[in-house]
Amino acid sequence: MSDEISRQQFLKLLSAGGASLFGLSAGLFGQENRGPISPWARLKYPGRNGDNDDWNVHPNGDLNLIDAMQDQTTLNFDKRWNVAEVDKLTTLTPFPFLFMHGDVAPELDDTERANLREYLLRGGFLFAEDCVNGKRHHGSLNDEFFTQMVDEVPKIFPDAKLERLPYDHPVFHCYYHFYSGQPHMQGQQHGLHGVTVNGRLVMLLSPSDTHCGWTNGDRWFGTGKQMEAFKMGCNIYLYAMTQQGSIISDVQKAG
Numbered sequence: 001m002s003d004e005i006s007r008q009q010f011l012k013l014l015s016a017g018g019a020s021l022f023g024l025s026a027g028l029f030g031q032e033n034r035g036p037i038s039p040w041a042r043l044k045y046p047g048r049n050g051d052n053d054d055w056n057v058h059p060n061g062d063l064n065l066i067d068a069m070q071d072q073t074t075l076n077f078d079k080r081w082n083v084a085e086v087d088k089l090t091t092l093t094p095f096p097f098l099f100m101h102g103d104v105a106p107e108l109d110d111t112e113r114a115n116l117r118e119y120l121l122r123g124g125f126l127f128a129e130d131c132v133n134g135k136r137h138h139g140s141l142n143d144e145f146f147t148q149m150v151d152e153v154p155k156i157f158p159d160a161k162l163e164r165l166p167y168d169h170p171v172f173h174c175y176y177h178f179y180s181g182q183p184h185m186q187g188q189q190h191g192l193h194g195v196t197v198n199g200r201l202v203m204l205l206s207p208s209d210t211h212c213g214w215t216n217g218d219r220w221f222g223t224g225k226q227m228e229a230f231k232m233g234c235n236i237y238l239y240a241m242t243q244q245g246s247i248i249s250d251v252q253k254a255g
Helices: 002-016 059-072 110-120 143-154 209-220 225-240 249-253
Strands: 038-044 077-085 099-104 125-130 162-164 193-197 200-206
Touching: 038 059, 059 077, 059 209, 059 225, 099 225, 110 125, 110 143, 110 200, 125 143, 125 225, 143 162, 143 200, 200 225, 209 225
Parallel strands: 038 077, 038 099, 099 125, 125 200
Antiparallel strands: 162 193, 193 200
């Protein structure tokens, strides 16, 4: 996978910034303590009934999360909104982490599913989250994106299981602690679900609209809920990039 070098650089960055892989020191860090820039990308996908515009709802939420993670960790992000197209594998592989968001049910074909499978098997990670009412295409409080993604999992990985993560899963404790699981913003409350392949968590599915907390959480839910959303996003990103079974094993052996 073309992102292997960038992921090694990412992990070396954490230690270079005076942070352990699962216990970063929070606070404001100067640019001199940061390392190579990590990219952020949103997955572009076709939606139900030919809706090709729902995937990019509220792009400022992604940028707000980047600001929060850069402020609280030694991570160094390129504050730019990249696009990875699900029908083109070569646009997926430059990014070790992809965010997929919308309220319209995705309509993936076999080629697009194969691209996602190959991307994830090469070491990539997908965080797919339901948007309660993104562009008002289908009213409010629906969770058809989440429901459809649940149906997509066995088509992408026939031998893998989609399971609701228990509250003691490391994704809830790798940086900030969430003793009651994922913080819930709005919509249906199904909990955070994960897909594990060969011992590595490759995909997270969420119906809890954490992204709306990133977008205008202080106005929509209150400052406290907004901060919970930022912290959960930080946990998800850090766990995806440093979990056992990924390139971290090789970096640890090399160190």
